[in-house]
Amino acid sequence: MVAHVLKYQWATTLAPFRKGAKASERVGLIGILLMALFLGGTYFAYVLSSGQLSVDLRGATVTTAGASLIVFWIALPVLFSAQPIYTDPSRYAIFPRRARELMPAFVTTSLLGLGGVIALLVAASHVLVWNSVGTIAVAVVGVLLGWAGAVIASNLVLAAISAVMAKRRFREAMTVLVVLVFFGVGIRMQFGVTADATTNAVPVSAGKIIGWTPLGWAWSMPWEAARGLWLLVIVKLVLALAGLVLMVWAWQAIVDHRLVSPTGDGGGAEKVKAESRIDRMFPATPTGAIAGRTLRYMKRDPRMMSLLLNTFLIPILGMIPTFINGGDEIRNPHAVLVFTAAPFMAMLCAIPLYAGSLISYDGTALWHHIEASVTGAQDRRGRAVAYLVVTMPIGVLLAVAMVWRVGRWELLPVVVAEACGALMLSIGIGSWIGVVSPMRVPESRKGGGFNSGSGSSAGAGCLGGFIGMVAGLITAIPIIALVVVVGVTHAAQWSIWLTFVAGLGWSFLMLHVGIIVGGRRLDRSWDEVLKRITPIA
Numbered sequence: 017m018v019a020h021v022l023k024y025q026w027a028t029t030l031a032p033f034r035k036g037a038k039a040s041e042r043v044g045l046i047g048i049l050l051m052a053l054f055l056g057g058t059y060f061a062y063v064l065s066s067g068q069l070s071v072d073l074r075g076a077t078v079t080t081a082g083a084s085l086i087v088f089w090i091a092l093p094v095l096f097s098a099q100p101i102y103t104d105p106s107r108y109a110i111f112p113r114r115a116r117e118l119m120p121a122f123v124t125t126s127l128l129g130l131g132g133v134i135a136l137l138v139a140a141s142h143v144l145v146w147n148s149v150g151t152i153a154v155a156v157v158g159v160l161l162g163w164a165g166a167v168i169a170s171n172l173v174l175a176a177i178s179a180v181m182a183k184r185r186f187r188e189a190m191t192v193l194v195v196l197v198f199f200g201v202g203i204r205m206q207f208g209v210t211a212d213a214t215t216n217a218v219p220v221s222a223g224k225i226i227g228w229t230p231l232g233w234a235w236s237m238p239w240e241a242a243r244g245l246w247l248l249v250i251v252k253l254v255l256a257l258a259g260l261v262l263m264v265w266a267w268q269a270i271v272d273h274r275l276v277s278p279t280g281d282g283g284g285a286e287k288v289k290a291e292s293r294i295d296r297m298f299p300a301t302p303t304g305a306i307a308g309r310t311l312r313y314m315k316r317d318p319r320m321m322s323l324l325l326n327t328f329l330i331p332i333l334g335m336i337p338t339f340i341n342g343g344d345e346i347r348n349p350h351a352v353l354v355f356t357a358a359p360f361m362a363m364l365c366a367i368p369l370y371a372g373s374l375i376s377y378d379g380t381a382l383w384h385h386i387e388a389s390v391t392g393a394q395d396r397r398g399r400a401v402a403y404l405v406v407t408m409p410i411g412v413l414l415a416v417a418m419v420w421r422v423g424r425w426e427l428l429p430v431v432v433a434e435a436c437g438a439l440m441l442s443i444g445i446g447s448w449i450g451v452v453s454p455m456r457v458p459e460s461r462k463g464g465g466f467n468s469g470s471g472s473s474a475g476a477g478c479l480g481g482f483i484g485m486v487a488g489l490i491t492a493i494p495i496i497a498l499v500v501v502v503g504v505t506h507a508a509q510w511s512i513w514l515t516f517v518a519g520l521g522w523s524f525l526m527l528h529v530g531i532i533v534g535g536r537r538l539d540r541s542w543d544e545v546l547k548r549i550t551p552i553a
Contacts, residue, residue, distance in 0.1 A: 021121040022128060025102050029130050056138040059085070067145040075239025076223020078142050082162050082235025083226050089135065089166040090173050102129070103171055105274035115272035122271070123264065126167050139163045146238050154241040154249060161234035161256045168263050175270040227252075230259050298401075302390050306398025307405070313377060314406060320377060323370050327363070328410055352422045353503050356431045357496075359418070360438040364492055367439070368484025371446025374399045376455055376549045386542050393535030396447040400531055403443055411435040429512050430502055433519035437495050440523035444530025445487045451537045453483065454548045491526050495519045 032042040059081065066077040103122045105115075126132055139162060143155045227236030233256040240248040294311050298304030314320045375382065375395070385395055415435040419428045498515040505511040538545060 017117070018121045018124045021102055021125050025125050025129055052134050056134055059138050060141040063141040064144060071239070071242050072220045072223075074145060075227075075236065075242065076220045078145055079223045079227045079232045079236040079239060082139070082142060083229070083231035085135070085139065086162070086166040086169060086231050089170045093170055093174055103175075105175070105271045109275050113275070115268045115275060118271060118275075119264065119268045122171070122267070123168065126171050127164060132163075132167050135166060136163050139166075142235065142238070146242060148242070151238050151241045155238035157253070158234045158237040158256075161237075161253075161260065165230075165234060165256065165260055165263070168260065168267065172263050172267045172270070175267055175274070230255075233259065297405075302388070302394040303398045303401065306385075306390070306395060307401040310374065310399050310402035311405065314402065317377060320374075323373070324406060327367055327370055327407055328414070332359075332414070352424050352427065353430075353499055355422060356415075356418050356427065357434055357499055359414075360434045361489075361492065364438040364442055364488040365485040367442035368445040368449055368488055371400070371403055371443045372448075372450030372453070372484065373455060374403065374446075375450045375545065378549065380546075380550055382542075382546050382549065386546065391535060392451070392538030392542075393532055395538060396451075396531040396535045400443045400447055400527065404439065407439055408436060411439050424507075426507060426509075426512065427502075429516035430499065430519075433516045433523075434495065434499070437519045437523035438492075440520075440527040441488060441491050441495075442484075444523075444527035445484050445491065447527075447530040447534035448537070449484050449487075449534075451534045451541065451545060454545050456549055494522050 029045075032038075032045045063078055063081050066074045066081075069077065102125045105118070108118060136159075139159045142159050142162075143152060146152050146155050223232075223236070223239075226232040227239065233252045237249050237252050237256070240246075240252065294308045297311075298308050314324060378385075412432060412435060415431040416428070419425055419431050495515075498511075498519055502508075502511045502515055
């Protein structure tokens with residue numbers, strides 16, 4: 017059984033590279049591999065750099081790094097509510113198998129899957145930082161124990177909280193939390209720019225404390241060996257082995273329980289009102305109805321809430337470095353124009369994908385538009401209006417905040433034109449991309465985007481994001497030229513108001529063109545779009 021499950025896992029993982037696979041699936045897998053290469057390479061380089069430190073600093077650094085690897089491996093699937101299909105007991109409940117028969121397949125598949133192999137390659141960096149033969153041998157054992165502990169602990173936690181993960185409230189909280197976590201990490205990295213980083217070493221006292229926790233038992237073994245404390249090596253070896261056995265036993269107990277009581281989806285009830293303020297905001301037309309329904313989705317669906325958060329995390333993260341470290345340098349006239357334009361250019365490269373994905377959240381409900389004979393332009397315009405109603409006020413506030421930071425209030429019309437122009441251009445491009453390259457998103461009841469059936473969605477997302485980035489830069493050329501005119505004329509009043517009027521006019525024109533062109537394409541391909549956004553059962 018072990019061989020069958022492992023073979024099926026790798027066949028599914030590598031399916032995008034088979035003949036006949038969609039290009040979007042291939043691009044998605046390549047994107048995931050490149051992201052893993054970047055994160056793993058960064059970790060590998062960090063651990064390897066500690067090889068030049070003293071024994072104690074090196075030991076503390078690699079021990080803390082190993083413990084952080086375990087935490088990362090546990091936290092990431094939980095944050096994304098991702099239960100691997102190959103180790104999900106509910107999928108085996110209909111077969112006459114006991115937990116003790118399934119566990120060898122579960123453990124082997126977890127360790128030798130794509131994620132496990134990547135984790136092992138990354139963890140190998142812990143071997144290369146030591147010099148003596150004895151320490152290297154201990155490091156090899158420690159790496160194997162630490163790697164196995166990280167992967168098994170991740171699966172144990174997922175199995176233990178699977179019943180909670182099935183509840184919608186938990187998924188809603190995790191969806192928003194994962195966005196805020198990455199946002200907080202981004203801000204912390206920006207604050208770190210000002211730090212006086214003379215060494216990347218972890219304090220020895222902190223490393224010793226972590227080394228005596230379950231997170232650090234295996235990773236700190238070579239450190240103890242390098243200091244000649246072989247008794248402590250044996251103690252930590254026994255503790256690490258015992259912890260590993262205990263986790264496998266606990267995992268088996270949970271699997272045994274889940275086989276006879278598989279978890280179902282959580283449900284909930286909500287009071288439905290006859291009319292709301294959203295209904296009164298828009299006229300009783302197909303466009304108004306679609307705009308109102310999209311706004312309600314944005315309010316209730318955690319997936320769309322995270323999409324809206326992502327819309328403004330990009331410009332905010334782009335603003336923070338200059339807010340923190342800019343000083344008086346950003347008051348230079350030309351630096352001001354670069355500072356105020358850069359975050360919105362970044363937003364222009366990313367938001368077309370978000371705006372284009374709005375139709376994907378309808379899933380099978382898109383059939384109601386087809387049945388009601390809604391035109392493509394009405395569909396595109398309704399979603400665009402809803403997105404602008406939410407994002408435009410926040411965009412203006414960001415523009416005001418940036419002008420306040422640089423203290424050049426005469427440039428407010430230019431920055432407002434950049435903010436609103438970036439939004440309108442992005443939504444215009446997204447109105448076309450959402451039809452040309454629609455992507456499948458996971459159902460709300462199934463949690464995050466790392467569940468089964470999301471591979472082609474990742475590929476379509478990568479392809480759509482690339483197209484949107486290129487189209488965004490091309491359509492922004494007139495606005496960039498207007499901003500350059502403002503700089504060349506030293507912020508003359510006529511150039512400022514020319515940029516404001518012409519920039520908004522051009523952006524509105526591109527928004528209209530995107531809606532019309534995307535609508536005509538949608539009129540010709542309703543059935544194809546519905547097929548491509550329908551979630552896989």
